[in-house]
Amino acid sequence: MAHHWIATRPGDLDVFAFEEYDVQPPRPGEVAIAVRAAGMNPADAKHVARGDASEFPKAIGYEVAGVVSAVGADTEIASGPVAVGDEVLAFRIKGGWATEVTVPARDVFAKPPSLSFGEAANLLLAGSTASEMLHVTSVGEGDTILVHGASGAVGVSALQQAALLGARVIGTASEGNFDVVTRYGGLPVKYGDGLEQRVREATLQPVVAALDCVGTDEAIDVSLALVSTRDRIVTIAAAARATRDGFAAIAGAMPASQTYRDSVRARLVRLAGEGRLVVPIARTFRLSEAREATALLMGQHPGGKLVLEPEAQVRASAAH
């Protein structure tokens, strides 16, 4: 019998429930995946905390990697033909925190062999968000840009994708994470009082765009002070400030964001497979420990992505 995590109603960790469920056999245009790793993102908890009551109970988890366990009739995945036993990743799906899940085949891609299941399961939500942030702010060759929260999951992807575009990044982080920013090609600057001055001192070039992965007033105020045009500022965490101050806020639930993010998935999978886009993993938990993992995710930034592994997978790894 399969298991999955659902949220019974809007709320905190106490509304998370690990339940048995029947996996739907895939119809045409769908595949079933035996999950080897489920990715974790702040959105998993945030969308439970402030969800609309009519959406509940709802299954949690937007991305997974695993092995195809069944294929609907006449069905190909986004990357081409598929067969039972193929290793795949899937995003953006519903109910990924599961031992097995049936998903639309258009959201499933062949897993590059060089990626672990945990890396593959954490690639696309952060990666496609970072990609859209760079797109919305028209970042290109020779630009000097500011990324707030550069040591976080979205920030690390933004650092790498900005470098591929030929841009230079000044990235905010706590001092303990300066090495993360440096490792992915950024120039680290400490957030907190005096941030604007420290950024000005860090570069002789004008800062032409700002990408906010944090949402604090400090991050927004410094972006507004340093970047001359508001159409080159974007946030993923301060929608109210964006409305008030006239710059862009983006979110995966917005139709335009969904379309853009869907369109970059195949390229991100290819970049990751080539080793040009790295997904740092901080820690792996058993799937049944999702509450503890979520508490870590939503507390102090864990220093990389978190992975949920179904128990059978944990047992298999231990045996080797």
Ligand SMILES: NC(=O)c1ccc[n+]([C@@H]2O[C@H](COP(=O)([O-])OP(=O)(O)OC[C@H]3O[C@@H](n4cnc5c(N)ncnc54)[C@H](OP(=O)(O)O)[C@@H]3O)[C@@H](O)[C@H]2O)c1
């Ligand atoms: N709208 C969207 O489409 C979308 C998509 C993905 C994520 N998000 C949101 O974007 C945010 C980042 O997500 P993530 O997955 O990258 O999170 P994460 O991995 O936990 O990273 C959090 C980042 O914020 C930094 N930070 C923490 N406190 C800070 C402060 N007071 N001032 C400045 N920086 C601070 C951390 O730096 P240190 O650890 O170095 O202190 C770290 O770089 C979350 O709020 C998430 O919900 C939105």
